[in-house]
Amino acid sequence: xxxxxILTGERALKAYVLLILLFLALPILIVVPLAFSNDVSLTFPxxxxxxxxxxxxxxxxxxxxxxxxSAMIACISTAIAMVIGILSAxxxxxxxxxxxxxxxxxxxxxxxxxxxxxxxxVALMLSxxxxxxxxxxxxxxxxxxxFPYILRTSLATLFEIDKSLHxxxxxxxxxxxxxxxxxxxxxxxxxxxxGATFSLIISFDEFTVSxxxxxxxxxxxxxxxxxxxxxxxxxxxxxxxxxxxxxxSIAILIIEKxxxxxxxxx
Amino acid sequence: xxxAADAAGVRLTGVKKWYGQVPAVRDVSLGIxxxxxxxxxxxxxCGKTTTLRMVAGLENPDAGEIRIGSTLVNGLAPxxxxxxxxxxxxxxxxxxxxxxxxxxxxNMRRLPAAEVRRQVDAAMAQVRLAAFGERRPSELxxxxxxxxxxxxxxxxxxxxxxxxxxxxxxxKKLREQMxxxxxQLQRQVGVTTIxxxxxxxxxxxxxxxxxxxxxxxxxxxxxxxxxxxxxRSRFVSDFIGFTNSVSGRVNxxxxxxxxxxxxxxxxxxxxxxxxxxxxDAVDLVIRPEKIVVDPTGLVDRSxxxxxxxxxxxxxxxxxxxxxxxxxxxxxxxxPNPDLHDLPALGSPVALGFKPDNMLIFPRxxxx
Numbered sequence: 001x002x003x004x005x006i007l008t009g010e011r012a013l014k015a016y017v018l019l020i021l022l023f024l025a026l027p028i029l030i031v032v033p034l035a036f037s038n039d040v041s042l043t044f045p046x047x048x049x050x051x052x053x054x055x056x057x058x059x060x061x062x063x064x065x066x067x068x069x070s071a072m073i074a075c076i077s078t079a080i081a082m083v084i085g086i087l088s089a090x091x092x093x094x095x096x097x098x099x100x101x102x103x104x105x106x107x108x109x110x111x112x113x114x115x116x117x118x119x120x121x122v123a124l125m126l127s128x129x130x131x132x133x134x135x136x137x138x139x140x141x142x143x144x145x146x147f148p149y150i151l152r153t154s155l156a157t158l159f160e161i162d163k164s165l166h167x168x169x170x171x172x173x174x175x176x177x178x179x180x181x182x183x184x185x186x187x188x189x190x191x192x193x194x195g196a197t198f199s200l201i202i203s204f205d206e207f208t209v210s211x212x213x214x215x216x217x218x219x220x221x222x223x224x225x226x227x228x229x230x231x232x233x234x235x236x237x238x239x240x241x242x243x244x245x246x247x248x249s250i251a252i253l254i255i256e257k258x259x260x261x262x263x264x265x266x
Numbered sequence: 267x268x269x270a271a272d273a274a275g276v277r278l279t280g281v282k283k284w285y286g287q288v289p290a291v292r293d294v295s296l297g298i299x300x301x302x303x304x305x306x307x308x309x310x311x312c313g314k315t316t317t318l319r320m321v322a323g324l325e326n327p328d329a330g331e332i333r334i335g336s337t338l339v340n341g342l343a344p345x346x347x348x349x350x351x352x353x354x355x356x357x358x359x360x361x362x363x364x365x366x367x368x369x370x371x372x373n374m375r376r377l378p379a380a381e382v383r384r385q386v387d388a389a390m391a392q393v394r395l396a397a398f399g400e401r402r403p404s405e406l407x408x409x410x411x412x413x414x415x416x417x418x419x420x421x422x423x424x425x426x427x428x429x430x431x432x433x434x435x436x437x438k439k440l441r442e443q444m445x446x447x448x449x450q451l452q453r454q455v456g457v458t459t460i461x462x463x464x465x466x467x468x469x470x471x472x473x474x475x476x477x478x479x480x481x482x483x484x485x486x487x488x489x490x491x492x493x494x495x496x497x498r499s500r501f502v503s504d505f506i507g508f509t510n511s512v513s514g515r516v517n518x519x520x521x522x523x524x525x526x527x528x529x530x531x532x533x534x535x536x537x538x539x540x541x542x543x544x545x546d547a548v549d550l551v552i553r554p555e556k557i558v559v560d561p562t563g564l565v566d567r568s569x570x571x572x573x574x575x576x577x578x579x580x581x582x583x584x585x586x587x588x589x590x591x592x593x594x595x596x597x598x599x600x601p602n603p604d605l606h607d608l609p610a611l612g613s614p615v616a617l618g619f620k621p622d623n624m625l626i627f628p629r630x631x632x633x
Contacts, residue, residue, distance in 0.1 A: 164353045164357040165357050167357065168353060169370070170323070170324065170344040171322055171344050171347075171350070171351040171428075172350075172371035172422065173348070173371050173374040173422065174374045175343065175345050178374060187360070187361055
């Protein structure tokens with residue numbers, strides 16, 4: 001290949017990558033301008049500029065309460081999943097026990113199990129317990145859903161912690177708890193932070209499973225948005241989406257600054 | 267050398283350890299004096315690291331007793347043993363500064379902050395890294411990490427210092443420098459030290475006594491010169507230093523002396539070895555530096571003639587590979603004190619050795 005050919009090849013590759021990025025970002029590029037549209041319906045390109053759809057979010061109380069529900073469920077289920085996830089990860093990394101591989105596989109199933117089947121199953125299970133249309137039922141379901149994410153990031157981080165660091169701490173006079181508190185936990189922190197962020201986003205965003213468990217008086221934000229868009233297709237939905245986009249972007253940026261997000265996918 | 271006030275002896279009695287069905291340590295008994303520096307030497311898988319880890323409390327023995335000072339430590343958690351340990355990869359805490367690393371053991375002992383600072387500063391000065399407190403371990407070179415790991419291990423004034431292949435990760439030059447530093451530091455502190463290595467040179471340089479291990483057992487304990495000069499078995503003589511070996515058959519035994527017919531047909535007289543009878547197949551073993559090339563004018567030497575087959579010139583010394591007939595090659599090492607002409611390949615050479623320096627062992631079974 002001569003230099004000109006290589007140059008053409010490079011250009012083609014750049015154009016290709018750009019095209020893919022554009023394709024991935026296109027929905028976002030459309031939704032944001034729509035939020036500031038002055039039209040009464042969702043049409044692209046938007047005409048005029050207005051902030052009234054953001055005003056509408058605040059005016060309609062159901063969005064506020066759905067937002068609070070979603071935020072609370074995301075926080076509580078993440079907190080529970082983190083405690084269970086870290087402890088399970090430690091057990092998987094430090095101990096050999098019968099059924100270890102099977103259990104690990106079982107814990108990971110929510111990642112691959114069809115959400116619609118899982119949702120129906122959870123609804124059938126929670127109904128006789130009286131946990132249908134209850135915040136606690138929903139929190140429980142979300143905990144199960146996000147648990148694998150926490151477990152995975154904890155496992156990845158724990159595997160990177162050299163066993164001799166435990167042993168060094170022991171020989172220096174630190175007991176098990178002190179070793180965990182002063183050596184292991186600080187080293188786990190970046191991984192846990194990343195796992196927690198993903199969990200918060202996934203729980204907040206969850207639709208399919210939640211659909212089976214919500215009802216009058218208990219709505220999550222994604223479902224409230226869906227309900228709203230069934231009756232009125234105005235840019236309010238685009239405005240909410242924009243708000244969520246901003247919140248998520250800030251969270252991702254913070255994580256990236258703190259720990260480097262790329263590491264969590266390798 | 268005076269032992270520090272809190273240096274403790276270590277005594278292992280009949281210690282055994284299995285990993286599943288595999289015996290890692292079989293019946294090790296060993297006494298280490300307060301302030302002594304003892305090396306566990308052997309090939310990988312000989313049980314030396316397992317033995318060290320049992321002293322540390324990181325493994326529990328399946329049988330036998332381990333005492334540190336007068337305390338029986340079987341089953342005692344490692345954090346209750348007042349030890350210092352340096353790991354092969356140093357195991358410095360990556361999220362802490364160098365200062366925090368060294369301070370860790372003192373903080374676990376709940377010393378007041380001012381006292382922690384004073385002792386950490388002293389320890390870091392002792393390893394000549396006083397100005398490095400605020401750095402992260404990742405910002406240090408290999409030798410510096412090694413020294414910080416040492417400072418962290420000794421700052422708590424441990425009753426025993428354990429070193430697990432402490433120099434294996436360093437290059438040759440740095441390793442030699444660190445050997446000297448470790449030895450000096452150990453003398454200064456006076457702490458009882460056990461270290462594990464597979465490097466015989468390290469063992470010879472650093473130890474007061476060497477414990478040679480093979481297949482989970484102790485095969486010889488002695489000072490470096492005892493182990494080097496008077497190895498008790500072929501295994502020890504092969505493992506420590508380079509050895510020549512010539513096979514032969516015992517001709518006759520006359521009290522302290524044994525006459526052996528070697529492969530080339532010559533008869534050599536050597537000091538008698540234990541458990542060897544007339545007619546036995548034996549190996550005669552001698553170190554290259556105990557063989558003199560051209561022993562003209564020297565007394566008390568047995569002489570074997572041969573022809574020079576090969577030469578390896580290494581600067582300070584030259585190795586002469588001499589064919590003594592019957593397929594046997596003896597290697598002699600001689601220093602190069604003056605600029606001199608080396609003999610030509612193929613020329614006749616006479617080799618001389620003191621019979622005392624020739625050791626006799628039963629012929630090793632072919633494996």
